[in-house]
Amino acid sequence: MLALLGVLTIAVLLAAILTKRMSPLVALIIVPIVASLIGGFGLQTGKFVLDGLKSLAPVVGMFVFAILYFGVITDAGTLDPIIERIVRTVGTRPTRIVMGTTLLALLIHLDGSGAVCFLVTIPAMLPLYDRLGMDRRVLAAAASMAAGVNFLPWTGPMIRASASLHLPVAALFNPLVPVQIVGLAFVLGAAYWLGRREEKRLGLDAGSGSGVPLPQFAITDEQKALRRPRNFWFNIVLTVFVLGSMIAMGEKMPPAIMFMVGLCIALLVNYPDVEMQRQRIDAHARAALMMAGILLAAGAFTGIMQGSGMLKAMAGVAVGFVPADMAAHIPVVLGLLSMPLSLLFDPDSFYFGVLPVVAEVAAQLGVPAVKIGQAALLGQMTTGFPISPLTPATFLVCGLTRVDLADHQKFTFPLLFGASIVMTIACVALGIFSL
Template sequence: MLALLGLITILVLLTSIMTNRLSPLVALILVPLVAALIGGFGLETAKFIVDGLKGIAPVAAMFVFAIVFFGIVTDAGMMDPIIDRILKAVGLRPTRIVMGTALLALIIHLDGSGAVTFLITIPAMLPLYDRLGMDRRVLALVASLAAGVNFLPWTGPVLRASAALSVPVTDIFNPLILVQVVGLLFTFTTAYILGRREEKRLGLTGGADATGEAVVTGRVLTEAEQKTRRPKLFWVNILLTLGVLGTMMSGVVPAAIMFMIGTVIALVINYPKVDDQKARVDAHAKAALMMATILFAAGSFTGIMRGTGMLTAMAQGAAGFVPEAMAQHIPFGLGIIAMPLSLLFDPDSYYFGVMPVVAHVYENFGGAPIEIAQASILGQMTTGFPVSPLTPATFLVVGLTGISLGEHQRFAIPFLFGASVLMTFCAALIGVFPF
């Protein structure tokens, strides 16, 4: 009975989110709540929700302060010299331009926002592509690939995986650092090859720039952006950022605490006036609040599904359909298909609806649920998000580059899928999960 109720709950959740009948926030709270009441758990449901919220609190806190921290140092201008230096260095050589695109997108994606990455990278690089007649699909692909393989502990998929399984983000991410390095090598290798291909197509194989003209590139800041910049504190902000990230990844101090401390220091150093501090927090509060509410809603969902026993019952029922000899291959197989799953499931549906069930099935065979989370983030809404019709970022990419969705998907999906498969093999080879 519990297994059937759990299955219906998951199906209703997926359907309501994917058909836009309910927002993820409403669906994650309302659907399991109704299911628990139907199952006869009554007021005990409140206890399940509280237990779920307790487990999610550190993740939500980390995300809120990570958004504010990166927003503050970006407002202060930490990224500006880096962006301008990249634009100046690429000149008019297609190979440099394409590799510069990858590097710029990688750096901008440090804050974990795909939308911000595309909003800065594509307008900055597009004039260079158009000036030489380069293929805009290459720009869309390379920016997407750099953002996709850069799954950091504070990015949406990692946070969702952590929330769904109640495990620390660093436990999920740290074993995948080498895997991510392989993904980045694939990204820059792809950028180099595509750049060389563009040089040959344009007849620029002699090693010279397309013209002898001087190239002056750089972003034009608005008046509001200029007021928030603190160029004299560039190196201070760089050192602060490296200190926060290094300490967090070492595990010495929990991630949420490090971002809290980093946020406070960044505010005091860059904006000593109280009014300025309030303004900077307000500027990034909306983005932080939107994701935090989803995470707390997810805490309610997982708390109910675990507390009622629906998740365990579903996993035990599903385990009967999986041959025991094949069970150890579940993470590897999931990693292979993780990227295409981005075309079928939005991140909330997958990480809060599908992945927990798969993780519990794997656990019933003696596997570690965290391996399912690690396999998932090698493709599901990481390399997959820039081509998924279920994410706004995809339409941002095609809108900014002026290409059609079909063109972008046909050109980019083979490379994005290749990166996902390569990282999955790497993860298996180094023992993150078995083949």
């Protein structure tokens, strides 16, 4: 009964968001609360929600202050020279711009943080997309693909898989190196295709050597008054320090604190007047509040799903549907399903709840646990996390690009799923999985 209630809750949530019957914020709050009350949890629902909010509080703090920080840095004109340099490097052809976006996201995501990847890549590239009239969904998709195919040894999914299956990271990762290369090739190919499609949409002759004309970048007098070109290098060094500290200090220093301190320094240096500081915060408060609201709503959803036991119940039922004669195909099937399963399970629930059970069942049928872990890494919160409503990063992508969640999911899902399928096929071709 609990498993069925969980499946129905997820289904209703996704249907409400994808059909735009409810906004993500409303759906993430109303749907799980109603499900919890139907399940008979009554006043316990409040505790579930509170636990979910507590778990997301540091993430919400980071995102809020990150949006304010990058807003202030952008107001000061710090990104203007960077965008101009990118324009000169990649030109004004959408094909090169989309591929440049992908490469930039790949480089930044080397630290394994999807949040940092999106926080740096999207604000840097969005003005260029807007100037050329390119589809913002393409920017969201390019950054998502680049971050999704990255399952390096220090990324969250890899660490979770290693811990839950009690396997060395090297045992999971090393055989997947050529598979990841295949995935990266697919991502770059998809980026090229997206760029070519944008060129056609913008009316660019495929045989022409010229790119889309770059519109004149005009700023208002009000925006000119906010620019601080003399502080360019200071703002660059400050941004590098903030982001570098997040990577170097890891869990020793919460990212929210780095953005809080960075925001204060950026305001004091660029806008020492108290009234201007208030105006800059007010200018970006709406975006920050909207993001915080959605993230807290996501916390309420995950808190109810975990606290009520619906996620655990779904996991137990799902494992029971595996026939014994299909044992050899479990890694391939899991590899193909791992990406869509990101829409149903948050990373902790899957890797610490579902994966050990699947691995145990497979082991009893003669399939090594390492194969199960590798199959999960091909999509479960790797290629799947940028569109999953269970991860804050998804809402970060939508918030930064100002693309509706449903539009982002519909546009990007086939690309991310395609990457997962291609990597699964590569595993079979390379002998990592057997049929």
